[in-house]
Every structure is written in C-alpha cells, then in structure tokens.
Amino acid sequence: GQAAGQTAAGISAPAWLESEPLIIVGNWDSMPIFRHRVGGGTTWQEEDYRKEHSEETVRRLKGLCVTMAIIHFYKGFCREAEKEHEEDAQKLADLLHKYGIRVGVYIGSTIAYETFLAEKPDAADWFVPDFLGMPVFYDDQTFRKRVYFMHPGYREYMKGVIRHAVEDLKVDDIDFDNTSMQAQAAIFQHPLAIQDFRDYLAKRYSSEELKKRFGFADVRYVLPPRWGKPLGAINDPLFQEWADFRCAQLDRYYAEMAEFIRGMNPNVAISTNPHSGISGRNTVWDQGVDYPGLLPSMDIVWTEEGNEAGVTPDGILVSKIRTYKMATSLHKRVLTYTAEIAPNGTLVSGKSGGKLQMAESMAYNRQCLGMVGGMLAGYGIADEQRKYIQFYKDHFEHYRDVANVADVAVLHSHASMAFNNDRPWQSSMLFEQALIQAKIPFDIIFDQQLMDLSKYRVLALPDQECLSDEQVALIRHFVEHGGGLVSTEHSSLYTEWRLRRRDFGLEDLLKVHAPAWHGSSEPEDLLKI
Missing domain, CATH: 3.20.20.80 (Glycosidases)
Structure with a gap:
C-alpha cells in the first residue's frame, strides 16, 4: 500500500472544475x-x-x-x-x-x-x-x-x-x-x-x-x-509506525470512496x-492526516484552521497562505470561509469584514473564492463583498490556468514534521513567515517533489532533521548542479526513522559538524556559527 509521506497518483479533476470559478454557499x-x-x-x-x-x-x-x-x-x-x-x-x-x-x-x-x-x-x-x-x-x-x-x-x-x-x-x-x-x-x-x-x-x-x-x-x-500526554520528539518506532498506519488507512478509505464515486460518474x-x-499543528500525529497522501483522492480540501487574514497590532501578518500554497503544490483547491467570521467561528452575513479573506483567496487559491455565506446570503450580503464576488466572476480568466512562479522551495519532509511536534514546526512556520512578510515567492513541497527540483533556484530546509540517505543524495545532486541550499538547525542530522547520525548527512555541503550527542532525552544543542 501507499506509505505515509508519499504522493499517490490520484484522480483527475472533472473538466468543469478546471474551467469554472468556485463561489460557494x-x-x-x-x-x-x-x-x-x-x-x-x-x-x-x-x-x-x-x-x-x-x-x-x-x-x-x-x-x-x-x-x-x-x-x-x-x-x-x-x-x-x-x-x-x-x-x-x-x-x-x-x-x-x-x-x-x-x-x-x-x-x-x-x-x-x-x-x-x-x-x-x-x-x-x-x-x-x-x-x-x-x-x-x-x-x-x-x-x-x-x-x-x-x-x-x-x-x-x-x-x-x-x-x-x-x-x-x-x-x-x-x-x-x-x-x-x-x-x-x-x-x-x-x-x-x-x-x-x-x-x-x-x-x-x-x-x-x-x-x-x-x-x-x-x-x-x-x-x-x-x-494521552503531550509529546515532543516521537522516537518510539511503534508510535511512528502507528502514526503512519493511521494516515495510510485514511488514505485508503478516501481512495476507495473516490474510485466508487468516479465509477458512477467521473464528473462528480x-x-x-x-x-x-498548514497551521503549525502536527496533523499526522494528532489527526492521522498526511496531506500528500490524502489529497490525491480529492479535488477540494477544506480548512477551518482560523488564521483569518489580517495584521496584529504589533505588525504580524496572519494568513492562510501556507495552506493555499500546500494545496497548490498538490494541484488542489482550498475551500474555506471567506465571509465575515464572528468570534465564535460562525458566519455572519451583511458585514464587510470578508473582503480581505476574499482577496487572499483570489491571490493564493486555485479558482476558488471560498464559502461566501450561508444559503440566505443573497438576502443580506454587504455591498462591498458583493462587488468582490462580481469582480472575481467577471475577471475569472485571470485566475484560471495559473502556475506559481516561485523559484524557492521550502521542504516539509514527512519524517521531520510527523515525528516531532516541536522545533521542525516552529522553524518552518517562522521561516515561511519571514518569506511571506519579505514578499519572496515560495512553494511548500513534500518528499516526492525532491525527485524533480528543476524549477527552483533555492531549496530551504528549516530544521528538516529527518532525511533518508536517498533524500540527502537528491539534495546533494540539486546543489552540485547549481542549486542553492538554506539549511537551519539540525537538518539532515537524523534518518527517516529518527535515528541520530554521527554527523549531518549533508556535512559535506554545510561544512560544519554536528553538536555533541547528549542522548535522546536531551535536546540537541544549536550550533553557534
């Protein structure tokens, strides 16, 4: 069966979905x-x-x-x-x-x-x-x-x-x-x-x-x-396999349902x-959700992560940009609420606060404006939101058949992100936040995409600690053929089973040696370079 962390072949989207805007209630x-x-x-x-x-x-x-x-x-x-x-x-x-x-x-x-x-x-x-x-x-x-x-x-x-x-x-x-x-x-x-x-x-x-x-x-x-207790690093091999098994079973279920549905009508x-x-939560461990394995069996993926578009009083940009990029990388659409959102998470018709959410979806989503309201939205939606919807519908030709022009790839390796609830997630979120706020275009990529990095000039490894020998070789090949590499903290220091190497797997490229090993119960030292 399909192992967690790998991208299955998946289904092809119905023709109508490729050619029509998604404006949903x-x-x-x-x-x-x-x-x-x-x-x-x-x-x-x-x-x-x-x-x-x-x-x-x-x-x-x-x-x-x-x-x-x-x-x-x-x-x-x-x-x-x-x-x-x-x-x-x-x-x-x-x-x-x-x-x-x-x-x-x-x-x-x-x-x-x-x-x-x-x-x-x-x-x-x-x-x-x-x-x-x-x-x-x-x-x-x-x-x-x-x-x-x-x-x-x-x-x-x-x-x-x-x-x-x-x-x-x-x-x-x-x-x-x-x-x-x-x-x-x-x-x-x-x-x-x-x-x-x-x-x-x-x-x-x-x-x-x-x-x-x-x-x-x-x-x-x-x-x-x-x-039932919080975990940081997940070292127990049974815990690791159990997390992957739960993902694999969910992937199997939706692959079976997709085959059944498309067997009746390929246009559904x-x-x-x-x-x-992608909101900082280890979905593999918490939910049995591995996006590269799950999304091939669907066309549209919901997110209810929160992260409503806006800027905090201290200037921090809040967004769903990471989730949009993840789905785009896997050739899928995101469905989320783009109407006004009340503090309790429910939709509120008739207010103008959804404009920013709509604009964010236009910019980063694939042909989907999101859920613009409930069934009664036609009675009370704000004029400003109505104008956004009309604009998207009238200018849809500018939003279809588009590809990301990013030449920076940020890797989310399965083992790194699945087998540690702490630093790899913190590092990835912060690294991506820096790119977003610096307006540097980037893609979020997954293990299978390491096989072809030809469109990218730079590969970023934000504390991607668990890399297999094969993945290390692919990254080395990318660098040897002119690609740039940004590697932080403990990237490549562990195998795909989270076994500690004597030195960085990419030591020959990084030109630094691993910190001293203090045992699995102690956090790794950060190198002072």
Whole structure:
C-alpha cells in the first residue's frame, strides 16, 4: 500500500472544475432533526430552513454569482430518520440545477446512535470503544458516536448513501466532513483496527526489516499505543509506525470512496475536511492526516484552521497562505470561509469584514473564492463583498490556468514534521513567515517533489532533521548542479526513522559538524556559527 509521506497518483479533476470559478454557499447544519437534537437554537430556525429551500432564495444566489451550494444531505441519523430532509434536499438540488448552480451534498462521518441503532442495530459493531476511560464522541455532542471507518459494514453503508446522492440527486460534488477526526488516536483502539495495524506491519516490512525496526519480527501481539500526554520528539518506532498506519488507512478509505464515486460518474467532484491545513499543528500525529497522501483522492480540501487574514497590532501578518500554497503544490483547491467570521467561528452575513479573506483567496487559491455565506446570503450580503464576488466572476480568466512562479522551495519532509511536534514546526512556520512578510515567492513541497527540483533556484530546509540517505543524495545532486541550499538547525542530522547520525548527512555541503550527542532525552544543542 501507499506509505505515509508519499504522493499517490490520484484522480483527475472533472473538466468543469478546471474551467469554472468556485463561489460557494452552504446549509449543511440547518436540517431540523439536527437543530432540535443539538439544542441552543432559535424560535425562527425552521422558518429559515423553509426559506433556504425556496425558489426566491435560489434566484437570489444566482444573482450573487454563486456557482455551487453545498446542501444538507446526510448527518448520520440514518436514512429513515433523515428521509424527510433528504426529500427536501432533492427538491433543493432540482431548484439549484434549474438555475445553473452546481450542487454539493454534505456527508458526515459520525453516527447519531439514538436513531441509527433503531434502524440498523448491527452498526454497534462499528463504534470505537472508550479511550483512556472516556467515551469517544464528537466534541460535546454526545449523541454523535465515532466509528472505525475501515469497518466493512460502515464502508458499504456509506457507499449506499453516496450512491443515492450521485444517482438520485445528480450531485456535482460529494462533500465529506469530519476528515480530521476520523483517524485520531482513539479510533484505532477498535479490535478490527488493531488487527489491521498488525497486518500493516507484516506487509510493510520483511522479517529482517522488522528486527531492525523493533528488535523482533513477530508482530502478532503488538498493540497500538494508548497515549494521552503531550509529546515532543516521537522516537518510539511503534508510535511512528502507528502514526503512519493511521494516515495510510485514511488514505485508503478516501481512495476507495473516490474510485466508487468516479465509477458512477467521473464528473462528480470530491471534497473533504481535514480541518487544520498548514497551521503549525502536527496533523499526522494528532489527526492521522498526511496531506500528500490524502489529497490525491480529492479535488477540494477544506480548512477551518482560523488564521483569518489580517495584521496584529504589533505588525504580524496572519494568513492562510501556507495552506493555499500546500494545496497548490498538490494541484488542489482550498475551500474555506471567506465571509465575515464572528468570534465564535460562525458566519455572519451583511458585514464587510470578508473582503480581505476574499482577496487572499483570489491571490493564493486555485479558482476558488471560498464559502461566501450561508444559503440566505443573497438576502443580506454587504455591498462591498458583493462587488468582490462580481469582480472575481467577471475577471475569472485571470485566475484560471495559473502556475506559481516561485523559484524557492521550502521542504516539509514527512519524517521531520510527523515525528516531532516541536522545533521542525516552529522553524518552518517562522521561516515561511519571514518569506511571506519579505514578499519572496515560495512553494511548500513534500518528499516526492525532491525527485524533480528543476524549477527552483533555492531549496530551504528549516530544521528538516529527518532525511533518508536517498533524500540527502537528491539534495546533494540539486546543489552540485547549481542549486542553492538554506539549511537551519539540525537538518539532515537524523534518518527517516529518527535515528541520530554521527554527523549531518549533508556535512559535506554545510561544512560544519554536528553538536555533541547528549542522548535522546536531551535536546540537541544549536550550533553557534
């Protein structure tokens, strides 16, 4: 199977996605069954729900230049419990298509067990057990249980949901939510996940390789870590393999769903929500999300990282530029909120604060202006935001078929970023911040892209400590053929398994020697040069 940190071949985007602007609205949380169960609503929420489904609302969205609406479809209450809302979604999809607006449908990954088990009792086998003495729910919504997504029964059920959307609603996009939660640590205490982990190790390594990795070759009794404390460097080989396994399983799941969807209709786009983007969070360890492995199975990637565009009082630029660059490097589009964002993270219609977010998306995103509001945006969006949307639509030819002209590449090596929660992330974020604020164009690249660095004049390694011998050789080849190299802190001092070398792997280029080794429990010294 595809190892974490590698880029799979992936799917090709539907032709329409390459030629049309993405200006998006959505209403996936407005369905009454969800609003009643989650609580904290309003006395007029069902009135708004009905209004969202009216022809006047759709007509106003068309006037706003909206090109796609992501509508409610499957929230995990089970098909029968959501039947009435599915029928509403069908009617809304027909209306949107009538006005030439493409339709995406929301598909969640959690199970609202109170209604779901009444229809499908055997789904209890999908649920993950308690983790560290706590039940595994969706945040504070305790009615939404979490499942092991690779359970065969769950996968087949989800394919039935997707088939209904593709064949009956004739959707243009399947929008998977909760991706960032599906492969978190707690999920992989499921008995089937434990066996899958053992099988993964046995297939990934020969007996001799297993002995080098763990000191023994028989992995039949290996258990996944049960760990709930913060970690800095991740040295334990089982922890490293477990992180990669979780990523690999999530990649497999979405590759399977993508193949299923495209087998029914190659013109259906696929979007998912890994949530965090490139925001300083180790998504491999925290979420089981490895962007170079995951994104090949989708066309559009959500980010809900925050980092709303602006400047702090002390002059620090805050942005999603890193996430946009990551997605562009992997030939994907980013979907994020570009309407006004309230302090609690919700969208607010009718204010002008979304202009900067829209401008940022125009400049750095690939053919996507983002989510400009909810389904009722056509009634109350600010005139200034409306002008931005109209401008983007009218001048879309300037935003399509574009390529980044950067000649600086900043490497995010998988092992460096996955197996250390501290310095490589701090160094990368700070190095990229310096480039952004100095207005130096750059790309964020990943392991596979080291194979061809011909478009770049400079390669930057911000504390990319874990590099394989092969990667070291590729970097050396780049420098020997005229490329420039900027290397900071402990780049190349460790192997891809985070084993410490006697000296920098790139010592011959750096012309400095490694600091003294104090043992794995002590931080490395910084050289004073």
